[in-house]
Amino acid sequence: MQTPSENTDVKLDTLDEPSAHLIEENVALPEDTFNSYRSYILNEIARCKPLMIMFLIPVCLVLLITFFHDIKGILVFLVISLILSIIILLIGITAFVSETLNKGSIIKLLVEVITRKPAVGGKEWRIIAYNMNQYLFDHGIWHTPYYFFCEHRCHKFFKSLIKQTRSNAHLSSPTNGAENTQSNTPAKEVSNEMVKPYIFSSDPVLEAYLIKAAEIHKEAEFEYWRKQYPEVDLP
Template sequence: MQAPSENTDVKLDTSNEPSAHLIEENVALPEEIFHSYLSYILYEMVHYIPIVIIFLLNVCLVLLFLFFHDGPGTILFYVFSLFCSLPMLVASVGEFIMKPIRNQDFKINLLVEVIKRKPAVKGKEWRTITYNMNQYLFDHRLWNTPYCFYDDEDCHHYFLRLIEGKTFKKQGDSPTSNVTDAQSNEATTSPPIGATESFTFHSGPNYQKYLSKAAEIEQQSQDNYWQGRHPDIDALLKKTE
C-alpha cells in the first residue's frame, strides 16, 4: 500500500470548502493509494472484523484437525464444525463485497452532497463526494478504514442503488419558503379560527424529500450526458413518435 502524501491526505471540511474543481487535486481515493484492486481488497478484509474472526476460527479448526485427530468422534466434530463455519466465512465475504451500509444519516449526507454539488455523470465532482463519504464513514465508525469506496464509480453506483427503480414527484416550493410567505402575509395564510393543522413529525430531515431531489438531479445529469454523446437523439426520438 502506498502512503498518500500530506497534500492528498488533508481532510476536507464540507461545511466551508471551495468548489469541487478547486480541491480535486487534494483528493486521494483508494484507487490511487493502493498498488492494485487486489491489494485494496486484502487490506479491507484484514480490517473487516467478521471476516477476521471467522477466518481465524477456520484456521484453528484445520490446525486442530491436523494435530489432534485421534478418534472418529473427534474427526466428525471437526468436519461438522468446518461444514458450519465455511459458509459463515463465505457469507461474511459476500456481505463485505455488497457494502451493506444501512445508516440513515450516512445516506442523507450522501444525498446532501449530490444536491449541493449537482455532479455530472462521470464528472470530477464524484471524486470529492466519494472522498467526503469515505471520511464520513470512518469518522463516525461506520467503516473500519477511510477507504470504503474504491473509486468514484463505486460511490456513484451505491447512490444509484438508492434511487434506481423508484418513482418520485418533482419538488415544489420548500417548506421554508412557505413559512416565509406566511410570516409576510399572515392575514391571507393563517387558518380560520377553530381550524386544526396537522403534520407528520420526522426525527431528522425528510429522507424521501432529499431522495427525490437527488434523483431529479441525477436524472438531469444522465439526460445531459447522453445528449452530449448523441446530439441528434431528440430528432431521432421525434421520428419514432
C-alpha cells in the same frame, strides 16, 4: 420541505468542508492506492476484525485436526466444527460484501449530489466519493476510509437508489389502481394525490432528499449531453 433545523445541519456540514479546489488537489481514492480491486478487497477484509476472527477459527480447527487425526471422537467433532465455521465465514463474507449504508449516510450522499450537481463522468463524482469515504470512516460506519473503490462505484450506487425509487414509485403509484375506474371519472375530478408518485421510503425526510437529488442528477446529465452534442437542438 426541509425544516429550519435540517437546513442548518446541511449548511454547517457544507461549511465544515474545505473549498472544492483544495479537495480536488488532495482526492485519493482506493483505485489510486491499490494495485488492483482484488488487493483492495483483501485489505478491507483484513481490516475487518469480525471477519478476521471468523477466518482464524477454521485455521485453528485445521491445525487441531492435524494433531488429533488419530482420535476418532475428537476428529469427528473438529470436522463438524470446521464445516460450520466455514459456513459462518461464507455468510460473514456475503454480509460484508452486500453491506449497505444507513439513512444518515444515504442522506449525506444525496446532499453531496444536490450541492455539487455532478455531471456524467465529471470530477465532481471523485470529490463526492472521497467525501463519502471520509464521512463513513470518521463516523465509524465503515472500518476504513475506502468504502467506495472509485467514483464510478459511487455513481453506480447513487443511480441504484434512484432506479429503486423510480421502480417502486411506478409499482406503488395509486394511478395503477385507478386505471380501471378512470374512464368513469372526469379528469377534472382526479385529485393531485391520484397522480403523485410514491417513493419506496416511508420516511418523508429521506423521500424529500431523494426527489431533489433525482431532479438535480437528471438536470446535470441532460446539460452534460447537451454540451456533448450541441448540434442537436433540444429544448
